[in-house]
Amino acid sequence: MSLNTKSMSIFERHLSVWVGICILVGIGLGKLAPGLAESLDGMSIYVDDAPVVSIPIAICLFFMMYPIMAKIDFREVVKASRNPKPVILTLIVNWAIKPFTMLAIATLFLGVFFKDLLPGSEIVKDGSEVELYRSYISGAILLGIAPCTAMVLVWSHLAKGNQGLTLVMVAINSLTMLFLYGMIGGWLLGINHMPVPWQALLLSVSIYVALPLIAGYFSRMWIVNTKGEEWFTEKFLHVLTPVSIMALLATLVLLFSFKGETILANPLTILWIAIPLTLQTLLIFGLTYGLARLLNFSYEDAAPSAMIGASNHFEVAIATAVMLFGLSSGAALATVIGVLIEVPLMLFLVRFCQRTRPWFSDEKS
Secondary structure (H helix, E strand, C coil), rough: CCCCCCCCHHHHHCCCHHHHHHHHHHHHHHHHHHHHHHHHHEEEEEEEEEEEHHHHHHHHHHHHHHHHHHHCHHHHHHHHCCCHHHHHHHHHHHHHHHHHHHHHHHHHHHHHHHHHHHHCCCEEEEEEEEHHHHHHHHHHHHHHEEEECHHHHHHHHHHCHHHHHHHHHHHHHHHHHHHHHHHHHHHHHCCCCCCCCHHHHHHHHHHHHHHHHHHHHHHHHHHHHHHHHHHHHHHHHHHHHHHHHHHHHHHHHHHHHHCCCHHHHHHHHHHHHHHHHHHHHHHHHHHHHHHHHHHHCCHHHHHHHHHHHHEEHHHHHHHHHHHHHHCCCCCHHHHHHHHHHHHHHHHHHHHHHHHCCCCCHHHHH
């Protein structure tokens, strides 16, 4: 099945190219103008003297999320909530399977296969000394226990998935994260009580989900009531289409300008960490996508169900790593590498979903 690119904007058709350019621009900006990157990075909301939410990134993410939220017909959300199977599947995969496969894969590769390639130790925030490979595993764990609650709406949108169902899954997984993130993370990291940044979780959900959701709902309702459904669909949404993609690209430039120096200084370490993170993403996607097919999901439900587990809430993972181990820690570096690989990898999976759409019974005709 070939992709229908005629209906896509220039940003959507060549998104992989734009992403590569933005990563290079971001790293170059961080290298050539470190003062600018540091100034932007300093524009954050702080909790207990630690940066929790970067204001420039939060602004970009709002404009990335708002166009998608505005497109959602909330009548479809009500219908989607009546079908619990996709939600149950994602909860089982995200909280009963994914954290433990991440621990196993990260330990196997970083603690066994690549252990001798990751020598050294570091002093973390509490003053204790840990081996670097253990710090990298900790960063991978923090990614593995943070299912995506923002970017998955972009991936579902590009894959032509059920946006109403995606929103329901995002909301439920966000609430579940509040209860299980600290419990599972504390156990997997091997400490008695992990200091979970509840403020960071609440701010992340508020900024990346709740705020654009409210803005999208009320603006859609107001525009439809004043201009009509046809004007909203044909005119307003047409203008909004490239906004989400451009905001995504701007977000990438900011993220990689913050960490460009670290990435340039550790090229091979990045490769060793990227391998288990990539394998984990492909494993969780394949498992969920395959189960969705066996359970006779429609394609529109199967695609977002697989993507919400495959992608990660890297904002929460980065904030937690910095709070627990420090900005320059191996754990923080591992979470940043999660961002580095996630976008191109998820774009590949979006294309894979579109090409395998005929696998599902509702599409075979």
